[in-house]
Amino acid sequence: GDGDGDGARKKSAPDGGDERRIEMSFRGSIRGGVRERILGHYLSGAVDVQKLRWDLRSNGQVSPRRYTSLMRDSKFCLHVRGTRVQSPRLIEGMLFGCVPVILADGYAPPLSWLLDWSKFSVRLPEIEYERLPEVLEAANWAELHENLRRVVPFFVYHRTPIPGDALWTTALGTQRQIERGEACEGVVEGDETDVERSVVAGEADRGSRRVRKSGRRLKRGG
Known part of the structure; x- marks a missing residue:
């Protein structure tokens, strides 16, 4: 996203949620073994997605306006591993307050070294895709949305x-990558694990302090 100053920051944060009429949505191709299996299961009629208030579609193009409206109306946005390593749809949905539901084994979400994604997203192993309805029913959407x-x-x-x-x-x-690289220079083989742990722990602590400090500034409007 791109904005200017504090006003833009306020606009970028997800708004509201009580009026979102769609429980979970998906738009995109079902190409790829994982998507074909998971989305094929739910699009085949095996589950009454209409009763669940899910809006899953994989055919045809959608206009930017309709896509934006869909994300604003959805509580959860489904993201299943496809043919590309990265997709902008994850962040796009988040910008409109749509809590991510991720089924992508081995995928490290953006900033996962800094943020605890379990606090603002739902993650499920690909093999457990049939549990999606019960997992979403048990999820605390209001809390996830607020954290998002x-x-x-x-x-x-x-x-x-x-x-x-x-x-x-x-x-x-x-900065984190540079510090990790410098700390590992000259380390004998076999010691990397302990060094890596100490560097990551130190950076996590520094990063946490920076986040809290920035958060206080933002609350003050500075």
Whole structure:
């Protein structure tokens, strides 16, 4: 996303949720073994998705306006591993307050080294896809949505960078990689694990302090 100043930050955060009429939505191709199996199961009529208030479609094009409206109306957005390594749809849905439901074994979400995705998303092993209805029913959407609202600013760029935005997290991630590389220089083989642990632990602590400090600034409007 791209905006300007505090006003843009306020606009970037997901709004509301009580009026979202769609429980979970999906738009995209079902190409790829995993998608064919999972989406094929739910699109085949094996489950009454209409009763669940799911809106899953894999055919035809959708206009940007309708796609945006769909995300605003959905509580959860389904993301199943496809043929591409990265897709913008994950972040797009988050920007509109749609809590991600991720079925992609081995996938490390953006900023997973900094953020605890279990606090604002639902994750399920691919093999357990048939449990989706019960998992969503048990999920605390209001809590997940509120946590999502708090982390969305980390994924938004601004024309004038501000503390805690996407440029800030990119710089923090770059610094982390540099520090990890420097710490591992000259380490004898076999010692990397302990060094890696200490570096990651130290960076996590520093990152946590930076996030809290930036959060306080943002609350004050600074």
